[in-house]
Amino acid sequence: xxxxxxxxxxxxxLAALRQNYLTAQxxxxxxxxxxxxxxxxxxxxxxxxxxxADIADGFAVAxxxxxxxxxxxxITRPILVLEGCFDADELLAAQTHQIWIAVHQTAQIEMIQxxxxxxxxxxxxxxxxxxxxxxxxxxxxxxxxYQRLIACPAVASVTFMSHxxxxxxxxxxxxxxxxxxxxxxxxxxxxxRSLCNSAGVLAWPDARRxxxxxxxxxxxxxxxPAAFSAQHPEQKLLPVMTLQSEIFAVKTLQxxxxxxxxxxxxxxxxxxxxxxxxxxxDGYPRGVPTGTPVSIDGKPSRIVGRVSMDMLNVDLxxxxxxxxxxxxxLWGRDVDINEVAQHANTIxxxxxxxxxxxxxxxIGQ
Numbered sequence: 001x002x003x004x005x006x007x008x009x010x011x012x013x014l015a016a017l018r019q020n021y022l023t024a025q026x027x028x029x030x031x032x033x034x035x036x037x038x039x040x041x042x043x044x045x046x047x048x049x050x051x052x053a054d055i056a057d058g059f060a061v062a063x064x065x066x067x068x069x070x071x072x073x074x075i076t077r078p079i080l081v082l083e084g085c086f087d088a089d090e091l092l093a094a095q096t097h098q099i100w101i102a103v104h105q106t107a108q109i110e111m112i113q114x115x116x117x118x119x120x121x122x123x124x125x126x127x128x129x130x131x132x133x134x135x136x137x138x139x140x141x142x143x144x145x146y147q148r149l150i151a152c153p154a155v156a157s158v159t160f161m162s163h164x165x166x167x168x169x170x171x172x173x174x175x176x177x178x179x180x181x182x183x184x185x186x187x188x189x190x191x192x193r194s195l196c197n198s199a200g201v202l203a204w205p206d207a208r209r210x211x212x213x214x215x216x217x218x219x220x221x222x223x224x225p226a227a228f229s230a231q232h233p234e235q236k237l238l239p240v241m242t243l244q245s246e247i248f249a250v251k252t253l254q255x256x257x258x259x260x261x262x263x264x265x266x267x268x269x270x271x272x273x274x275x276x277x278x279x280x281x282d283g284y285p286r287g288v289p290t291g292t293p294v295s296i297d298g299k300p301s302r303i304v305g306r307v308s309m310d311m312l313n314v315d316l317x318x319x320x321x322x323x324x325x326x327x328x329x330l331w332g333r334d335v336d337i338n339e340v341a342q343h344a345n346t347i348x349x350x351x352x353x354x355x356x357x358x359x360x361x362x363i364g365q
Contacts, residue, residue, distance in 0.1 A: 006277045008245035008358045011332070012043050014051035015364030016238035017218060021052055024214040027235065028201045031057035033080055033194075035215035037066060042283075042352040043219060043241055044360050046073045051365065053077060058100075060213055064090045067099045080125060080213075084108050088115070095121040095154070102127050102161065104135040109145060112152050120156040124149050125194070128185050130178040132165040139185035146189055159192045159211070167199035167207075168223040175200075179207050199223045202235055221337050221348035241352060242332025243284070247274035247296075250316065250323050259313060260305035265290050271304070272316040276328045279310040283355035284330055285344035292343040295334035296322050 025032045034056045040048040049059060049070050058078030061067050064086070067079045084102040085091040088111055094101050095117045103109060104127035112122055126146055129136035137145045142160075149155050162182045166174045182195060193209035198217035200207045202224055216222075220239035222229045229235065253259060253267035274296070280286040284307060292303040294314050299322075305313045316322050331337040337348045344351070 005359065006245070007248070008243075008277045008282055010042075010355055010358050010360045011242040011244065012047070012360050012362050013238070013240050013242070013364045014047070014362055016220060016240045017043070017048060017051055017364075018055060020218045020220055020237050020240065021056060021214070023235065023237065024198075024201050024212060024217055025055075025057075028196055028208050028212040028214075030208065030210050030212065032201075032212040032214055033058045033060040033078070034218055035060045035082075035197075035213055036070075036218075037062035037082065037215075038353050041216060041219050041349065042355040044362075045069065046075075047360075047362055049073065049075045057211075060215075064093055064099070068093060068097065071097045071099070078123075085111060087111075091115060091122075092117060100125060100159075103145070103149065104137065106145075109148050109152075112149065112154055115152070115154045117154060119153045122152070122154045123157050123159070124155055125159045125161045126191075128160060128162040128182050130162040130182040130185065131174065132163055132178070134163070134165075136162065139181055142185040143189065146186075146191075157191070159194060160186045160189070161194040161211075161213075164195070164197055164200055164204075164207070167197060167204055168225075170203045170224065170228050175204055175207070179204075197223075202232070203228065216349050216352075219352060221352065223348075226338065239332050239337065241337075241355070243278075243330040243355065243358070244332065245276050245278040245328050245330070247314070247316075247322065247324060247326045247328060248277055249275040251275075261308060262306055265305040265313075270317075273304055273313045274316045274322065274326065274328075276312050276314055277310070278312055278328070278330060278358075279308050281309045281356075282358045283351070284312065285340070285346065285351060285354075287345065288340065288343045293335050293339055295329040295332075297326050298334060300334075 036045045039045045060080040080100040100123040102125045127136035166172045194211035195207040196212040198214050220237045253271040257267045259265045286307045304315050341348045
């Protein structure tokens, strides 16, 4: 029996994912942990990890369950848990499955000190609060935290890390100040270093250390302003996800006709519109206004009216050959996800992570 499904789907180009990882690795130098938390930013953590397994130096996820999913799927490369352990059971799981853990608060050090498991079984990434003030040890507390960790029989190594608050603003001094604060906090302490997120890799050469942690750039969305990206063609990223669907109904509005919920779009001329099988229940942002770009059979067009739960409308007035069955790209190679995010008053990260209900189809394997 033929599988019954809507035409909406997310095409995931794994060849593009690999190319973006290699771009990050080359730009940064050293090694790079591919950040595949939040189900690889909506792309599917296990398929993405398998696609990168032969080239990635390791992976990073948010919490322990995400790491264990990768181990159960056969991923053997290093995995860093960025939030660290929440309790002793998670610490034991990290030790058992050789998972690296961030340590950003005293309670986590105490947890490791109390461990009676195998010696030298913990690879700790000690987080320095260099200025973001979200998580990590204050600079003046780093040396004591480090000494407590290396005194633990369970600890095999300590790597120093921090996280940037404003690296996506290339002209903002705060990142340079964070780099300086980080270096002062760990001065003369042995151990590898990690500073760069995606924006750090792309825009802050002075922040490049032993390990990078690229995230959103892996999926082809630059966190930097478009003007910066245009000035650096060597940093070209390939969109990994193409969110697409088809037109399944067509009608013509007459002048004065209001379209959809709230009547936010009113035709001022005969307007041919196509109804698309895609809505906010699929993860497409409800709040985008009329004029948000889409591509129809490879030609530019726009959304008209308010996005519904399962459907949205696009303008076909100038696209006389488009109609039933026409392919609609919501973002991907033709439509820059960053531009859609601007219309939605959000960021590409959120759009990617919110994709749901639509099936993912993997290509470029």
